[in-house]
Amino acid sequence: MSHDALSISCMTCRARESSFPAIFLVWRADIYKNLIGKKNSSIIVAELAPHTDGEEMEIVRPHRARTNHHNDAVSTLPLYRSAPSLEVRLEDFELFAMDRLRVLKGISDGLSRGKKPEEMEKLVKDLWKANMGHQDASEVVNKDIISHFVLRLVYCRTEDLRKWFLSMETALFRHRFGRERSDAQRALMAEFDLPCKPVSSAEFENLKEKLSQVARSIIGQQTPTADSIYYKVPFEEVPELVAGRRVFIHKGYAYVAMNQVVSLVVTQFRSNLSKALILTNRFSFKIFTSIMFRLSALVFLISFLYALSEVMHDFVLVLCATKCIIANTNIYKLSSVVAFAYRKWTSTIREQEKDRLTPIVEALCTSYLGPDYSRPKEFGEISINDLDQLAESSFPLCMRHLFVKLREDHHLKHGGRMQLGLFLKGVGLKLEDALAFWKAEFSQKVGAERFDKEYAYSIRHNYGREGKRTDYTPYSCQKIISSTPGVGDHHGCPYRHFSEENLRAAIGRMGVGGRAIEDVMDKVRNRHYQLACTLTFEAVHGSSCDAGINHPNQYLNDSQKILQAKVNAAL
Amino acid sequence: MVAGRLFPHADIFKWMSYGNDGKHPGCDNSYFGRREFSFTLDNDIYLRFQSFNSASELENAIKEKCPFKIDIGPVYSVDPAKRHAYAQGGDNNVFSPVERELIFDIDISDYDDVRYCCSGADVCLQCWPLMTAAIKVIDTALRDDFGFSHILWVYSGRRGVHCWVCDGKARRLTNEQRGAVADYFRVYKGNENSNKKVSLPGPVLHPFLARSYTDILRELFEEKLLSSQQIFSTEERYEKILSMIPDESVTSELRGKWQENRRSSNDINVSRWELLKHMLQSGKNKAQGLRRCVEEIVFAFTYPRLDMEVSKHMNHLLKAPFCVHPKTGRVCIPIDPQNCDEFDPTTVPTLSEVSMYMADDYLLICVTSCSGELLQELNTGCLRADVGNGMLI
Numbered sequence: 001m002s003h004d005a006l007s008i009s010c011m012t013c014r015a016r017e018s019s020f021p022a023i024f025l026v027w028r029a030d031i032y033k034n035l036i037g038k039k040n041s042s043i044i045v046a047e048l049a050p051h052t053d054g055e056e057m058e059i060v061r062p063h064r065a066r067t068n069h070h071n072d073a074v075s076t077l078p079l080y081r082s083a084p085s086l087e088v089r090l091e092d093f094e095l096f097a098m099d100r101l102r103v104l105k106g107i108s109d110g111l112s113r114g115k116k117p118e119e120m121e122k123l124v125k126d127l128w129k130a131n132m133g134h135q136d137a138s139e140v141v142n143k144d145i146i147s148h149f150v151l152r153l154v155y156c157r158t159e160d161l162r163k164w165f166l167s168m169e170t171a172l173f174r175h176r177f178g179r180e181r182s183d184a185q186r187a188l189m190a191e192f193d194l195p196c197k198p199v200s201s202a203e204f205e206n207l208k209e210k211l212s213q214v215a216r217s218i219i220g221q222q223t224p225t226a227d228s229i230y231y232k233v234p235f236e237e238v239p240e241l242v243a244g245r246r247v248f249i250h251k252g253y254a255y256v257a258m259n260q261v262v263s264l265v266v267t268q269f270r271s272n273l274s275k276a277l278i279l280t281n282r283f284s285f286k287i288f289t290s291i292m293f294r295l296s297a298l299v300f301l302i303s304f305l306y307a308l309s310e311v312m313h314d315f316v317l318v319l320c321a322t323k324c325i326i327a328n329t330n331i332y333k334l335s336s337v338v339a340f341a342y343r344k345w346t347s348t349i350r351e352q353e354k355d356r357l358t359p360i361v362e363a364l365c366t367s368y369l370g371p372d373y374s375r376p377k378e379f380g381e382i383s384i385n386d387l388d389q390l391a392e393s394s395f396p397l398c399m400r401h402l403f404v405k406l407r408e409d410h411h412l413k414h415g416g417r418m419q420l421g422l423f424l425k426g427v428g429l430k431l432e433d434a435l436a437f438w439k440a441e442f443s444q445k446v447g448a449e450r451f452d453k454e455y456a457y458s459i460r461h462n463y464g465r466e467g468k469r470t471d472y473t474p475y476s477c478q479k480i481i482s483s484t485p486g487v488g489d490h491h492g493c494p495y496r497h498f499s500e501e502n503l504r505a506a507i508g509r510m511g512v513g514g515r516a517i518e519d520v521m522d523k524v525r526n527r528h529y530q531l532a533c534t535l536t537f538e539a540v541h542g543s544s545c546d547a548g549i550n551h552p553n554q555y556l557n558d559s560q561k562i563l564q565a566k567v568n569a570a571l
Numbered sequence: 572m573v574a575g576r577l578f579p580h581a582d583i584f585k586w587m588s589y590g591n592d593g594k595h596p597g598c599d600n601s602y603f604g605r606r607e608f609s610f611t612l613d614n615d616i617y618l619r620f621q622s623f624n625s626a627s628e629l630e631n632a633i634k635e636k637c638p639f640k641i642d643i644g645p646v647y648s649v650d651p652a653k654r655h656a657y658a659q660g661g662d663n664n665v666f667s668p669v670e671r672e673l674i675f676d677i678d679i680s681d682y683d684d685v686r687y688c689c690s691g692a693d694v695c696l697q698c699w700p701l702m703t704a705a706i707k708v709i710d711t712a713l714r715d716d717f718g719f720s721h722i723l724w725v726y727s728g729r730r731g732v733h734c735w736v737c738d739g740k741a742r743r744l745t746n747e748q749r750g751a752v753a754d755y756f757r758v759y760k761g762n763e764n765s766n767k768k769v770s771l772p773g774p775v776l777h778p779f780l781a782r783s784y785t786d787i788l789r790e791l792f793e794e795k796l797l798s799s800q801q802i803f804s805t806e807e808r809y810e811k812i813l814s815m816i817p818d819e820s821v822t823s824e825l826r827g828k829w830q831e832n833r834r835s836s837n838d839i840n841v842s843r844w845e846l847l848k849h850m851l852q853s854g855k856n857k858a859q860g861l862r863r864c865v866e867e868i869v870f871a872f873t874y875p876r877l878d879m880e881v882s883k884h885m886n887h888l889l890k891a892p893f894c895v896h897p898k899t900g901r902v903c904i905p906i907d908p909q910n911c912d913e914f915d916p917t918t919v920p921t922l923s924e925v926s927m928y929m930a931d932d933y934l935l936i937c938v939t940s941c942s943g944e945l946l947q948e949l950n951t952g953c954l955r956a957d958v959g960n961g962m963l964i
Contacts, residue, residue: 210778217773217780235717236744239751245777249755252718252740401764414880453615466617486759487681487768487876498764 076141077176077184079191079269080148080276099131100147104168111171112478113527124175156280166277170270178262189261192268195237199230199255207248211255214248222259229258238264382428384437390427394559396533396552397494397506398480399423405490410445415483415491417455419475421462426474426553431463476551477530495520495529512539578633578641579893584626587643589739605669607644607651609888610636619644620651639897642888645671646742668885670743673719673736673752676881676889677705680730685872687800687808692730692898694916697799702732703911704791705875708783709734709756710908716779717741717752724906726919728896732906733889746884753882755779758874768815769871771863784866788873793844796872803829803843815871816851816864825850895922 106127110120132147134140148169155165177185199207208224215223224230235254241247241263247254256264382390391403402420406412412420417438424434438459442451457466464471477493485492494506503524507517516539523532533549541562549555584603585592591602604624610632611617618636623629633641645668649657654666679686679694679702688697706724713719713736721737744752758780760770776784796802803809809829813822829843847868851861881887894903900921906914 213775213778213781216775217777219773236740236748236751239748243751243754245755245779248778249716250718251715457617484879486879487684490764494764502764 076137076144077173077180077188078141078145078148079188080145080152080273096143096147097150099143100151102131103127103172104151104165107168107171108164111167112481112530115527120171121175121178124172125179128172128176152277152280156277162274162277166270166274169273170266173269174262174266177265182258185261185265189265192265194233194264194268196231196233196256196264199232201226203232204228204230207250207255210248210250211257214246214255215257218246224257231256231258231261231264233264237267239267381430382433384429384433384440387424387429387437390556393563394556396549396555397510397536398492399552399556400510401494401506402490406441410441410443413489413491414458415485415489417458418462419480419483419491421459422472422474423552423556425462425472427556431460431465434459434463474551474553477533477549480552481529493529493533495524495532496527500524507536510536510540512536578630578891580630580633581626583891583893584629586737589737589742601650602646605648605650606646607888608891609642609644610638611640611642612636612638620654622650622652639895641891641894643891644888645669645885671885673741673744673749674881674887674889675709675734675736675753676727676731676878677702677709677734677875678727678731678878681876681878684811685800694730696915696917699914699916700791700795700799701873702916703914704787704873706732706734706906706908706911707787708875709877711782711786712756712779716755722908723892724908724911725892725903726901726906726914726916727890728894728901728903728919729899733892733903735889735892749885750883753877753879756875756877757879758870759876769867769874771867771870776866780870783874784869788869791873792869793841797840797844798838801840802872803840809843812847812868815868816861818861821850821861 103124107120107124110123115123132140132143134143151165155161177188180188204211204224204226211230212223222228232253233256235242235247235249235252238247238254238256238260241254241256241260242249246260247256249255387403391400395403399420402412402416405416406420421434421438424437429437435456438455439448439451442455446454460466462472480491481493481496483492485497494503498506500521504517504521507520512520516535520532520535520539523529523535530549533555534545537545537549537555537559541559543562545558547554547558549558587606588603591598591600593600604622606622607619608621608623608629609617609619610621618638621632623632644651647654648667648669649665651666657665679689679698680691682698682701683690686698686701689695694702710722710724713722713734719736719738719741721741723735723737725733725735727733758769758771760768771780775781801808803812809826813826816822816825825847828846848865851864881889890903892903892905895901896903900923901916901919902922904919
């Protein structure tokens with residue numbers, strides 16, 4: 001089979017008739033050649049197949065369509081309703097995706113530091129300009145759309161990936177929408193077909209007092225005047241405005257001011273994208289397999305593996321995908337092909353990996369969705385007797401606090417039990433020991449019998465032995481920071497949730513004082529909670545922690561490594 | 572044994588079917604069968620994902636297994652008892668909750684820092700008004716603000732109340748939307764390790780909070796709790812209140828004045844409160860935003876404290892009404908929000924009282940001890956309204 005023949009079969013089989021909403025890549029044979037042999041710049045044709053939900057295709061042809069009906073009132077903010085059909089150069093394909101990731105990662109960092117809305121506004125604006133900007137407006141639009149759809153494919157695979165991508169894309173959209181002029185905003189609203197209608201002036205007169213009361217209850221919101229535009233929306237369409245009590249709600253309807261409309265649009269955007277991600281995930285494997293029968297399997301597999309490894313740098317996932325293809329098609333011959341492809345992949349790509357993959361890619365895989373610590377690896381199992389000593393030497397403040405409170409009160413509320421329980425599981429506490437540990441404390445307060453009845457279940461549940469039998473993973477810093485502890489709760493991130501006075505005392509009890517404590521408090525005031533924790537770590541251990549603290553179990557592991565090294569050095 | 576004879580199977584079936592009971596054209600016959608029930612048995616065995624296709628199946632299972640607690644979960648996309656069979660299809664999303672009443676759970680034990688009569692699961696007539704106020708605040712908002720009308724309040728049998736919002740729209744809310752409603756009700760910011768308990772920023776209160784304050788909470792605080800809970804009676808107690816005022820000069824002045832007039836002929840709690848109000852609302856402090864402190868203190872002591880997690884997720888289980896609380900023996904009877912002031916948790920019928928009657932009279936007892944109209948609504952209102960609006964699923 002000649003390469004040219006392969007190329008032709010690829011081009012003709014651009015499954016236009018295919019009804020699957022997904023992106024797929026068709027590679028020309030010269031890429032295949034490059035993969036096997038030397039590697040140089042190459043062109044790919046990326047077919048971003050349209051969605052099937054009956055929507056009109058949003059056709060964006062590079063250098064043509066956009067510039068033709070260029071209009072000031074029309075926004076350049078795409079809604080990513082359906083994938084466009086366009087050609088992308090391989091380098092661009094990668095570059096665009098990476099640039100967009102830089103923006104999303106920047107947003108993610110900003111949010112986890114608890115930046116205020118106006119700070120975020122500036123951050124997003126700068127990030128976008130730095131990474132996605134271009135002199136040619138149509139280039140920007142293309143880059144925007146291509147990078148979005150590439151990342152959509154990459155981030156549809158798992159629940160965690162989808163969740164992250166969804167929040168960041170939504171945050172990005174929110175800020176970009178907010179910067180649009182109000183006529184452009186209204187045009188975008190019209191495109192969304194939102195379930196809202198403007199409040200009539202008669203109704204407005206009736207509600208004026210209440211509307212102004214709500215406006216005055218929010219700092220920075222203008223009080224309504226006669227020509228203010230309000231929309232009447234079912235309350236469930238604007239959850240975030242309801243949650244913040246930022247709208248007047250009456251008989252099931254929320255009254256949304258024009259400058260709050262962004263929330264309504266964003267909710268719609270988010271829900272559309274969420275559905276699209278699930279669809280993309282559900283059908284992307286099927287589309288690959290269906291094409292397999294028509295296309296040369298080898299070319300496709302290699303391109304598939306290559307594309308995934310390029311963008312994701314996630315080897316396990318590539319293997320899983322491959323496995324899935326085999327399972328679904330049930331062609332045993334393929335396994336040798338896959339093995340071949342895999343060998344090629346490892347030999348050619350790994351060599352270049354270090355130079356090619358920028359630190360950003362590395363950070364991508366490790367920092368948000370890094371190790372989940374559900375399986376203790378480095379220090380194996382741990383016994384109950386070691387816990388007190390370990391808590392003293394190596395627990396981060398959040399876990400130390402819960403541990404001490406549990407010892408003092410012989411009780412923790414649900415949030416605390418989850419946060420500490422899963423952490424201990426990640427440390428290596430076996431189920432039997434965990435039950436014994438919690439029982440020893442709780443039975444002093446509620447009695448052994450009640451413990452068995454009411455609490456043992458949830459501990460077994462955490463270890464995947466009850467209910468839907470999910471092996472739950474320990475909470476990451478981001479999750480802990482974003483929790484909302486209430487009355488009687490001790491969980492959460494002390495750097496975020498403690499009052500200054502209590503936090504100082506707590507850090508003091510870890511043996512940190514003087515200059516170090518002021519540095520920590522400084523970070524806290526700037527809402528860099530993870531940095532504050534990192535500084536505490538450094539002060540406690542007397543050595544630096546360059547990677548920063550992202551996970552309580554990472555804190556413990558790093559701490560143990562340092563202590564172990566000290567012991568070894570002493571010997 | 573007991574529940575088997577007394578649990579109102581037929582009524583629960585009728586309620587939970589929401590008109591999908593085979594009698595109307597176009598109804599969804601699988602609806603009730605996709606609802607999760609969960610039994611806690613006497614020997615601590617916890618049976619989740621039970622499902623039943625009819626009132627008699629439910630009745631037989633209850634009679635056979637004799638659970639001492641019955642929990643109700645969501646309606647799933649497929650029969651929860653057969654979830655494993657569906658999961659083998661390879662798609663994990665097949666089994667997921669699709670409908671669930673919007674529920675609220677309020678426990679008196681969450682008020683331990685603002686009540687001095689009891690603690691933990693204990694409750695008395697001194698602190699029960701907190702629950703009554705919670706019912707009023709939440710019920711009014713659910714009806715007037717959110718536009719719901721099929722709302723059932725139930726005594727949880729021991730230390731609190733449950734609320735079931737049954738409107739079709741409420742049952743179909745997503746987790747995010749449930750979270751939004753729950754957050755709408757939240758004024759509490761803070762935890763055991765930070766001082767600030769209630770934070771009401773902004774120059775005026777949101778209409779919902781303002782209404783709750785003027786209609787319900789202020790009166791509860793000033794007319795009842797001040798003297799019944801002796802809120803200002805000791806130094807330890809009033810220091811707690813002073814810690815909610817962020818201005819040192821005001822707190823030390825107040826402290827001084829309070830220590831002077833120890834021998835007042837009036838109720839010391841009332842006079843100390845009046846003094847505090849006077850100081851914070853006087854012209855000098857008004858401008859500095861200290862005025863809001865008065866409201867914050869009242870909210871801290873009276874505003875409903877919801878167990879947020881219960882309301883936020885569709886698949887949270889909640890104890891079925893008409894269960895018997897295993898510890899107290901009290902029946903989880905409905906509370907009429909219109910007359911919730913009259914509800915007395917200490918006179919709720921217990922199992923021993925109820926079991927003197929035959930099964931058919933069971934509901935009657937509950938009805939007589941609260942309100943007849945409630946059950947009327949439970950049995951007919953929800954169903955009729957939903958069928959009438961053509962909202963069957």
